[in-house]
Amino acid sequence: MMDLIPEETIHPPLGLLTIAALCPKSWTLRLIDRSFEDLLDRDILWADLVMLSGMRVQKNDMRETLLRARALGKRTMVGGPYASSEPETLLAIADHVVAGEPDEIFHEITADLEHGSAKRLYRINDKPDVSKTPVPRFDLLKRGKYASMAVQFSRGCPYQCEFCDIITIYGRKPRTKPAGQLLAELDALFALGWRDQVFIVDDNFIGNHHRALELAQALEAWQQSHGYPFLFYTEASIDLAQRPELIEAMVRANFFYVFIGIESPSAQSLTEAKKYQNLRRDPLECIRFIQNRGLWVSAGFIIGFDSDTEDIFERQQDFVERAAIPWAMAGFLQAPPTTPLYSRMVKQGRLLEEDIATTNFDPPNFRTLLPLPVLLQGLRKILVSLYSPSAFYNRALRSLVQWETREPQKATPYPLSQTLGILVRSMFRQGILSSYRRAYWKFLFQILGRWFRNPVKLTMGITLLLSGHHFIKYANAVAAELEDQCRKVAAEQPAETYAPSLGVLGGAGSSS
Numbered sequence: 001m002m003d004l005i006p007e008e009t010i011h012p013p014l015g016l017l018t019i020a021a022l023c024p025k026s027w028t029l030r031l032i033d034r035s036f037e038d039l040l041d042r043d044i045l046w047a048d049l050v051m052l053s054g055m056r057v058q059k060n061d062m063r064e065t066l067l068r069a070r071a072l073g074k075r076t077m078v079g080g081p082y083a084s085s086e087p088e089t090l091l092a093i094a095d096h097v098v099a100g101e102p103d104e105i106f107h108e109i110t111a112d113l114e115h116g117s118a119k120r121l122y123r124i125n126d127k128p129d130v131s132k133t134p135v136p137r138f139d140l141l142k143r144g145k146y147a148s149m150a151v152q153f154s155r156g157c158p159y160q161c162e163f164c165d166i167i168t169i170y171g172r173k174p175r176t177k178p179a180g181q182l183l184a185e186l187d188a189l190f191a192l193g194w195r196d197q198v199f200i201v202d203d204n205f206i207g208n209h210h211r212a213l214e215l216a217q218a219l220e221a222w223q224q225s226h227g228y229p230f231l232f233y234t235e236a237s238i239d240l241a242q243r244p245e246l247i248e249a250m251v252r253a254n255f256f257y258v259f260i261g262i263e264s265p266s267a268q269s270l271t272e273a274k275k276y277q278n279l280r281r282d283p284l285e286c287i288r289f290i291q292n293r294g295l296w297v298s299a300g301f302i303i304g305f306d307s308d309t310e311d312i313f314e315r316q317q318d319f320v321e322r323a324a325i326p327w328a329m330a331g332f333l334q335a336p337p338t339t340p341l342y343s344r345m346v347k348q349g350r351l352l353e354e355d356i357a358t359t360n361f362d363p364p365n366f367r368t369l370l371p372l373p374v375l376l377q378g379l380r381k382i383l384v385s386l387y388s389p390s391a392f393y394n395r396a397l398r399s400l401v402q403w404e405t406r407e408p409q410k411a412t413p414y415p416l417s418q419t420l421g422i423l424v425r426s427m428f429r430q431g432i433l434s435s436y437r438r439a440y441w442k443f444l445f446q447i448l449g450r451w452f453r454n455p456v457k458l459t460m461g462i463t464l465l466l467s468g469h470h471f472i473k474y475a476n477a478v479a480a481e482l483e484d485q486c487r488k489v490a491a492e493q494p495a496e497t498y499a500p501s502l503g504v505l506g507g508a509g510s511s512s
Contacts, residue, residue, distance in 0.1 A: 001466055001470040004425045004429060005147060005422055006422075009146060011146065011147075011148055011149075012141050012146055012150055013033055013035075013053065014201060016053050017031070017141070019051065021136050022103065022106040023106075024110055027110075030046070030140070034061055039065060039068075041068070044068060050069045050076045051076075052080075052094075054080055054081075055082050056085070056358055066093045066094050067093055075095045075096075076096070077095065077097075077113075078097055079097070084098075085336060085338050087121060087123065091121060096119065097120070099124065100125060100169075101124060101155070101170070102122065127155075130176070131178055133177070135185050136185065138189055138194075143192060147196070149189055149198045150198070150199045150200075151186065152177075153182050153200055153215055154203070156170045156203060157170075157172065158172050158208075159204070159237065159274075160340075161274055162273045162340045165337070165338050168338040174203075176208050179214055179219075182215060183218060186198070186219075195230070195412060197231045198232050199232075200232060204235065213243075216253045219232070228410045228412075231256050231412045232253060234259070235261075236259075237260070238283060238286050239280065240258065240260070240290060242280070247290065247295060248294070250294075251295065256295070257296035257297065257460075258295045258296075259299065260298075261275075261278075261299070262278065262300065264316070265319040271307070284322060288323070291324075291399070291403050293406075295403075296403045298327035298328070299320075299328055299329070301328060302360075303316065303332055304333035306369050309370075310378075312378070313379070317381075321386075321395060325395070326396040326464055329360075332360055334357060335351065335364070351365065352364075352366055352367065361379075361478050363375070372489055376486045383482075384475065387471050389440070389468065392471060393442065393468065396461075396465075397447070400450075400451070405457060411456050411459035422466070431444075434472075443461075443465055443468075
């Protein structure tokens with residue numbers, strides 16, 4: 001999708017910007033964002049200390065960077081989610097590893113560095129008071145390269161989902177910033193000239209719903225006084241549907257959409273995963289309630305629970321279509337280190353120790369109950385079906401119909417010249433060159449005919465139009481990879497599978 005818009009990437013590296021704000025003022029800092037910037041040897045040679053942060057999906061690039069810095073004789077320090085969950089892995093290639101949240105002790109770490117007494121591993125178990133965390137160093141960014149900015153209101157989540165490492169890394173007691181503190185971060189972005197989307201990157205925005213309501217009300221007043229310069233979006237648990245006052249406050253603050261972890265339409269699988277908050281009410285009714293109250297919905301879905309049966313693929317697809325969720329992130333269950341699921345897989349002898357998975361499209365890192373070929377083919381069929389051009393754009397249209405926008409929701413439009421440039425590139429790349437051009441033009445005419453005079457829905461419609469450039473192509477690419485994996489599995493010798501009734505490993509006709 002970035003091929004069609006002038007920006008280079010979606011989000012800034014907020015963790016590094018926060019660390020930058022914690023560094024001594026005497027330090028000279030430079031930021032290189034690997035999502036769009038090349039890292040040159042001269043960049044590494046310039047630095048006294050190379051600091052990295054990232055998630056497991058970025059582990060290969062992190063490893064390469066650490067090894068390059070070591071070869072050039074430069075000291076390295078790595079932190080963030082990947083380092084916090086697998087510090088021993090990174091200790092082999094980094095000089096210093098920070099596991100945990102360093103906000104309150106980073107001044108001690110920097111003093112150790114300056115005095116030459118820094119530890120190899122800083123393991124921080126205490127959860128810092130985020131109300132003391134300074135405003136991130138947004139000034140270090142090449143802001144024109146980003147489609148969205150990011151701020152953080154809270155850390156942690158109160159729930160106990162078995163597969164989630166948020167609760168093991170950041171805790172089950174959400175820690176929030178005072179509303180005024182977050183408004184100061186927005187003031188900093190506003191002063192730097194930002195006038196576009198802002199992602200509130202909380203693990204669960206409504207983890208502390210009382211504080212979330214206070215913030216949303218403060219955001220509304222801030223938006224009014226500044227002329228509504230920002231469009232907000234965030235992540236939340238599905239019990240947002242049980243808080244209509246909070247949804248209304250979010251909409252009035254100009255939240256457009258929310259990502260929700262639905263995971264599965266199977267009550268058995270949700271119970272297995274201890275995702276009890278998704279069992280309180282019918283999830284389809286919850287999604288429709290949120291849409292009808294003013295928030296457009298995207299969502300995540302997981303396949304590979306022990307409770308899943310072979311009809312789960314059809315059930316997942318049916319739910320996505322009925323809920324009208326265009327951006328449905330479907331993938332395999334993984335057991336990240338530190339999670340209860342990981343511990344259970346170790347205890348049951350099911351963990352695949354040599355697993356190299358980095359994304360949720362990789363096969364699970366444990367022996368599953370459904371045979372692996374069934375999982376691979378099932379996810380492939382879901383992706384092919386959900387992201388066929390007609391299915392995707394039809395679902396996108398229905399999502400706009402079900403989304404009841406409210407006052408004072410406002411779009412943050414591009415300048416006219418940029419808008420025209422985006423449309424020209426889109427019409428050429430998607431409307432002429434693509435294999436899905438017929439579905440593209442049909443959807444474009446539909447949104448123009450229905451919402452030409454509704455800038456909020458038209459803006460979201462154009463975003464959905466452009467997003468087909470990603471989802472249709474990427475789903476096909478992943479489906480092809482899954483098909484290749486199926487062929488490899490079929491060519492292998494019978495592998496071990498897990499027999500839950502016996503709790504032992506035994507021979508099977510297909511790997512799982």
